[in-house]
Amino acid sequence: GAGVSQSPRYKVAKRGQDVALRCDPISGHVSLFWYQQALGQGPEFLTYFQNEAQLDKSGLPSDRFFAERPEGSVSTLKIQRTQQEDSAVYLCASSILAKGASTTGELFFGEGSRLTVL
C-alpha cells in the first residue's frame, strides 16, 4: 500500500479487556509515532520509535500501555485492562527522517483506530 495502514479501524472493548492496535508504516520510513486523540482534542504524543528502538515513551499515560516495533517495520500498541478513559482515536504516523536530522520530516498519518471502552 502507498500509505500508513492501521487496524482495526474500530474496536469496542469491555472495561478490563486487553486490546492490540496495529500500524503498518510506509516502507522505508525510519520513524514511527503513536498519538492518542480524544474527542474534540488535538493528537497527544504517546511514543516514538526509530527503527526497532523505542527512543521516547514519555507520553504513555500508564504502565497499562505498551508499544513495540520488533523488526523496525510494523508496530503494535497494546493496552491492558482497558478503562473508559482510554476511549479515543489512536493515530500512527511515520516519517522517512530520523531523530537528529537537520529538519523535522513530514509525518504521514494512518486513518486511526477508534477505541471505545464500555
Place this chain on the structure above:
Amino acid sequence: AQRVTQPEKLLSVFKGAPVELKCNYSYSGSPELFWYVQYSRQRLQLLLRHISRESIKGFTADLNKGETSFHLKKPFAQEEDSAMYYCALSSNNAGNMLTFGGGTRLMVKP
C-alpha cells in the same frame, strides 16, 4: 515544556471572505512550525511548514517569533477549505516529535 494553543474551536466564514486561524506557541528555543489539515473522511495531512515559506492552496503562515505566533491566513475562503486545522510544533530537543494544538474547525458557508 512546549505548548501550542489554538484559541478558536470553530471558525465560520462565508465563501470569499478572508480567513485567519490563530496559533500561538510557547517554546524557548528555535521551533519548527507546521499546519496539518484533516478534511472530512480523510486522514491528517501536512498543509504547510514555516521553513518552506510557500503558499499551499492559497494559504500562507508567517512565523512571528516576537509574538510566538504562526497564524494561518487565506484572503478568499472556498467551500472546499472546510476542515479541521491543527497547528503543530517541533523542537530541536524533541527530534521529529510534534506537539499539536487542539485544532480549529473551519466552516466555509456558501
